[in-house]
Amino acid sequence: MATHKLLLLPGDGIGPEVMAEVKKVVGWLDSHGFASFSIEEDLVGGAAYDEYGVPITDEAMARAFNADAILLGAVGGTKWANVAFEVRPEAGLLRLRKDLQLFANLRPAMCYPALADASSLKRDLVEGLDVLIVRELTGGVYFGEPKTITDIADGQKRAVDTQVYESYEIERIARVAFELARTRSNRVVSTEKHNVMKTGVLWKQVVSEVHGSEYGDVALEHQLADSCGMQLVRNPKQFDVIVTDNLFGDILSDVAAMLTGSLGMLPSASLGGVEEISGRRRALYEPVHGAAPDIAGKGIANPIAMIGSLAMALRYSFGLGEAADKLEAAISGVLADGYRTADIYSDGMKKIGTSEMGDAILAEL
Amino acid sequence: MATHKLLLLPGDGIGPEVMAEVKKVVGWLDSHGFASFSIEEDLVGGAAYDEYGVPITDEAMARAFNADAILLGAVGGTKWANVAFEVRPEAGLLRLRKDLQLFANLRPAMCYPALADASSLKRDLVEGLDVLIVRELTGGVYFGEPKTITDIADGQKRAVDTQVYESYEIERIARVAFELARTRSNRVVSTEKHNVMKTGVLWKQVVSEVHGSEYGDVALEHQLADSCGMQLVRNPKQFDVIVTDNLFGDILSDVAAMLTGSLGMLPSASLGGVEEISGRRRALYEPVHGAAPDIAGKGIANPIAMIGSLAMALRYSFGLGEAADKLEAAISGVLADGYRTADIYSDGMKKIGTSEMGDAILAEL
Ligand SMILES: CC(C)[C@H](C(=O)O)[C@@H](O)C(=O)O
Numbered sequence A, B: 001m002a003t004h005k006l007l008l009l010p011g012d013g014i015g016p017e018v019m020a021e022v023k024k025v026v027g028w029l030d031s032h033g034f035a036s037f038s039i040e041e042d043l044v045g046g047a048a049y050d051e052y053g054v055p056i057t058d059e060a061m062a063r064a065f066n067a068d069a070i071l072l073g074a075v076g077g078t079k080w081a082n083v084a085f086e087v088r089p090e091a092g093l094l095r096l097r098k099d100l101q102l103f104a105n106l107r108p109a110m111c112y113p114a115l116a117d118a119s120s121l122k123r124d125l126v127e128g129l130d131v132l133i134v135r136e137l138t139g140g141v142y143f144g145e146p147k148t149i150t151d152i153a154d155g156q157k158r159a160v161d162t163q164v165y166e167s168y169e170i171e172r173i174a175r176v177a178f179e180l181a182r183t184r185s186n187r188v189v190s191t192e193k194h195n196v197m198k199t200g201v202l203w204k205q206v207v208s209e210v211h212g213s214e215y216g217d218v219a220l221e222h223q224l225a226d227s228c229g230m231q232l233v234r235n236p237k238q239f240d241v242i243v244t245d246n247l248f249g250d251i252l253s254d255v256a257a258m259l260t261g262s263l264g265m266l267p268s269a270s271l272g273g274v275e276e277i278s279g280r281r282r283a284l285y286e287p288v289h290g291a292a293p294d295i296a297g298k299g300i301a302n303p304i305a306m307i308g309s310l311a312m313a314l315r316y317s318f319g320l321g322e323a324a325d326k327l328e329a330a331i332s333g334v335l336a337d338g339y340r341t342a343d344i345y346s347d348g349m350k351k352i353g354t355s356e357m358g359d360a361i362l363a364e365l
């Protein structure tokens, strides 16, 4: 049996707590013969900064390049508010995304039936909701140069960020979106601001070209990013796959996640291209939720998004679809049994903590 | 009695239809001695492009500079999808904003009690909602240079947009937000992505400085734009005033508007600075909703946001607070009487068209 190289980067805030539950699950899968894992662990984000003065070390990056898959908890927190921009916690995550060329960020926004009442939206608007946001992750305003703050006259400063997209970056993310749509409801909404931004003009044009030449069977609609934000609130079930750039994807995927009422439940995958020689696809899996410093260390964080991220890794990086199914079924089972962490608790349910939720999932396995 | 110079720019889509109702109201105010108006009208957007090949003419700009206030309907539509970027309909609106230096865009997101059930959100989350988004309108990625698409190798293109902010632009919009907060619930949330963008770093820093030196009595919180999008969905009533940049403001104000269920009801104001000599403040008022080409020409658009924009003009540009109150009371009265356009119709109400809604408001006056 092949040994799968897994790198764990717990990061900051509730990251280490939810990662601890993943370790239990990995141990279980290993000892029950589902797969053999070799696990490494390292620091990222504020945790790495506190230890080494950088948000990710070159050694950790080397481990990341060497891993079959990476699981990341979360980075950031008010503790590092005054750290220089270049070494802020988030820079560790951004370096991973950029250097590993993890250009395709898949963010499913699904509403778990048992949790539909936790949504802000009326039940009929979100029940059965299943939107997949495909966010470009290695381009746009996150990485474009120049990106500077300079002193100008009289104590005034001038800050600049640059949003850059080249055709090939849009082509490859469009393909990912269309391919995924074919495995789902075959509909893609592409989102930009072509009425205001040149990158939006190119985005719309390239997505239309890829569609016309290779994916005419998939229904394609273009929506402006502001309209898309509105439509997500008005009627989220109109969407199947949404493809968008790095910055719009950041905001719209958070809005979509919050619509479901299941934020603590949502995993995500950040995928690179398939490498020519090894046939391997670099991949990082992380919860959609952030570091949540306000509840860190209290043992009350919901580990399901993190464990769900492991399930995605099993399926997409390790070819262990069966184990992934089993793990996801265990999560559903625990919810059906009424177990809830504080974020998803409602009257009549059984309120439990992070570690108990991990144990409940193990017991269900 | 002073004569107020009002420029009407109906624009595209449903713009002319809802502007026609404003004209009725202006005529009524004039003939009932509330104020004396001199009205000019011109084309903007696709309508101007079709007539003159540009989305706003220099003559129309001269009229805009000369007006005490401008009312604009909406610009844009699929009809002009293939028009060159420089002369697209939106460029007319952007030129007005930029050349008149209308840097402060006030977008109230209020939930009308009679319409709370039209919201996607559960009633208790939006009932009584009253958020004011203060959006920077003349800077950021909308106007920064370079803004280009260039051919690179092998048929590939490279698109660039540039987000630029200088300290003074952030200072003046922060002041507007803090001043407005003092007339409301005295709380400001400032929103950016300082963890990823240098403009976000400067934004946060300058807002904090303005706060510390001049507005220590106002409660200030910083939220990342993605979190703010989430929080708007989770619990919109936590907000009083939100201050943010041009692009985030575009998306977040649309999300906030849609939360209320009252999109067709929401006016907005775009204000310049107070001019040294005349003491005048340039101002443009427009609905938050867009051109809605799909329902244009059908006589079913809701004119209330447009008429509400006139009410804002009466109050902020003409010092006619009493007339503004009267007009807003008439709108409330008509809603209380059960009159509804299609967008806000619900069972048991009286469904009417655009022109009938205008007439009902006149009758109520
Ligand atoms: C932590 C931060 C850099 C990151 C981003 O802005 O991309 C986060 O918000 C996300 O969406 O993964």
Ligand SMILES: CC(C)[C@H](C(=O)O)[C@@H](O)C(=O)O
Pocket (backbone or CB within 6 Å): A195, A196, A226, B075, B076, B090, B093, B250
């Ligand atoms: C029409 C368009 C240029 C405009 C914008 O993006 O600012 C609109 O969406 C708005 O919010 O007023």
